[in-house]
Amino acid sequence: MIESTDPPSVIEELVDLSRVAETIQSQLDSFQARHERAGLVLPQDVLQGLRQFNAKLITLRESVTTIEVERRSLRVFAEIGHVVNSSLDLPTVLNEVIDTIIQLTGAQRVFLMLRNARDEMEIYVARNWERESLRPGEYEISRTIVNQVVQHGEAVLTTNAQEDPRFDSMQSVVAYSLRSILCVPLKAKDDLIGVIYADNRIREGIFTESDRFLLSAFANQAAVALENAQLFNDMSMSYDQTLEALVAALDARERETQEHTRRVVLYSMTLARKMGLSEDELIEIRRGALMHDIGKIGVPDAILQKPGPLTEEEWVLMRRHPEEGIRILQGIMFFEGAVDIIGSHHEHYNGNGYPRGLKGEQIPLYARIFSAVDALDAITSDRPYRKAQPFKVAYQEILRCRGTQFDPKVVDAFMTIDEQEWRALRAITLPRERGREPTMEAGGKRGETTR
Template identity: 35%
Template sequence: MEHRPELTARRKDGTEFPAQIGLSTVGDGSEVLFTAVIIDISERKRAGEKIRHQALMLEGVTDILVSTDLDGMIQSWNKPAERAFGYSADEAIGRQVNEVVRSEYVKGSKEEADSEIREKGFWSGEVKAYHRDGNYLLTIASVSMILDGKGNPMGFLMMYHDISDRKKAEEKIHQQLQHLTALRRIDQAIAGSLDVHLVLDIALSQVITELNVDAAAVFLFDSVSMYLNFEIGKGFHATAYQALPLRIGEGYAGKAALERRIIQVQDLRSRTTDVLRSPTFAREGFQTYLGIPLIAKGEIKGVLEIFDRTQLQTDEEWLDFMEILAGQIAIAIDSTTLFKNLQKSNINLIHAYDATIEGWSRALDLRDKETEGHTQRVAELTIRLARAMDIGEDEIIHIRRGALLHDIGKMGVPDQILLKPGKLADTEWEIMRKHPTLAHDMLAPISYLQRALDIPYCHHERWDGNGYPRGLKEGQIPLAARLFAIVDVFDALTSDRPYRPAWSREQAIDHISDGAGKDFDPQIVELFLRMMDNPGNYTSQLLKY
């Protein structure tokens, strides 16, 4: 058995020093001997004090900071670390870091991280940092080696930056993309078929998938008999869920149609109606019910019923999208008899698409606070430049969508590169330059956005052919991308960035002018400069220029 307590030892000359003594017993059973080894740990103590001092200087930061000595013993533990991991500084300091810091590598492994630290002295990656109660934060973690004045390793500094909010923004973007795709699928079904049953089958599939519910059904309203007749259902255990016809005002569906409002029931099992009492329905085990009136052009077309076998938790965003889906289903029903008026009926749907894209672009801005507002500004200024070139309004609609989504490809760029405050390394630039291609791959499958692809895909091409991703030059670059490239650079230069203050309007204009024929289309530059000299081309949002 061996013990290694720490104590204060005294040298022959009377000076004291911190030491660690190793005691062990030896013997053959007849007698016991003790051996002792005294180790001077002065350097280790000084290193630990230096680590704690350096950590104390960073105590005011909001990121999680933990420092250890070379043996992994915790030397400092700031307040954010206490909140993130659930241990106080008194509980953590002096313990092995693996005892209190639980983390899960989102990509790669601990072994890979340790290897990189040994080779390069630094590692960074996405990590789940676990609280002692089992909850976790999504973070960008970095581990760097602490060196003494002679360049010798003396410990490690671990920093965790909470990216939970940004991840939520990314998830919201992804959800909105799914919603947009679902809306488009229903729209294509409406435009491509007059078979209401086929269209409703597609629509109910999207309702169940996008709203994450168990089952859905549609009743169609017969204005002659004043009955709601069951048309189609999906997600039911019974092979053919068939509900009885309902008079307007009868049952939950009839009430939704009569009152033209959503009927929501959270405790369906405790309610009694003719349908709910039926053995077939009881076996379904539904708890939550929603009945949504399907209204098109002010007329009741039917009722959408939604069922779930749990206590469904809904929020405002979920209900809003449910109403959009219900609106499309109502249009689908109406289009079977009034197909010639479909284009007019779809105006509201197009507004919903564009509102989704605008919300998407705002969510992108939330991911990087340093560029907040950039997307809306460049979209507005690009539209004004397009109108100055007499581009038709039909085409300007697609230019606006492309401008709003110009940086959507940055969803695929890791946070540690996108949000890096300093200069990017060559390998990091290679990843950053992939974002136009990522945007193309993400948006190309959505036919609704086909004509908006030029800006997201080509806005980093240059007039002289030195741009990316394809090295297009001059007229090979789509006109929309040539317009936007000028506006994008101008806004970037006149906005504050972490690595530099905003340029003045005059400096930015000089830069654009100098880039004519090299970076930018010279004819468009000439028009842009004339437009910028005319204050009448500004909205209130653009007065910053």
């Protein structure tokens, strides 16, 4: 049942006009009753015409109401289409679609179900009239109706499942007190991939044929959203696989830093989660961490693999790699957020870093997070110019550089993460070294944590 909660003025005017007609008719009826003994009788066609006029006003009002409700539904449908086509955040899009279905149809609950690997319909989104996600214990629906829609590919509509002879033998209808039910197929390129199931367990006659049409249209929108998201996920996966292969090749150039990138990706995402960053931000951080040293493509092997301290001339070449990384990836939308790490992960909080000498919050947050975990991995890993040191030394060094090299807020979050968690993440990338503590041997100069 679609209801218009904000009737337009034309409907109000028709209502007022109908009331005026009813008032005139009532007054004429009263006039005729008082004066018919005196022989004053109104022509029958006047009263009859007035009644017909009033009836037509009522019909017109109902027609206009229906048109306005349909117009409102189409407007909302267009808005949902815009959301579907402008966003690849699938949970957000589907929640918006489901909430709109509930608003327009008067459903208590709506479920979006998708075919899983076992060829079964699995609930993917479940929402109620309060715009809340339902818990698994609240998934009380008629699986028989769902299976019927899946089998025949046609929508099922019942205004009262308790009295509908089609569902006499369905135990779930009785057990769950199901009444108004509307279930439509979800198709992508003629393949049935799921269903949308709506119900109201309190009221009868909630859904109409108009709702069936509307829900089917929304199902098509949901199918588009799913298809777009799948294409985007496939594209992202291809990108990520290509990136990981490229990064593995880069890491292989530096014998002592192989698997470094995998570690800092895990480390940076762990610290970012600790600081409360969103899932979208974590994606950007992952890409930036993966590609943070892409600019080292232009650094000679002799410098990358040098076993001792770099000369001033060699440092000049080394310090170009952040800007070189930005140059390589500039203009590629996929790396739009990642360049914050690529170009700024060697900046220091006090302004003494490179390449631009940024200070404080001039340094992008992603880069401030990454620089701390980059230092953690540099200190606890073997490098050509020194041996690995224990994690407790890394904690001490990062804490010592709080407010100078590192953002105090980032350091404070870092210190709340237990050493065992860092070591477990490291063990994922170094299975042969699982449980091995870096040894305390001769290191480089203080403060020389990364190149």
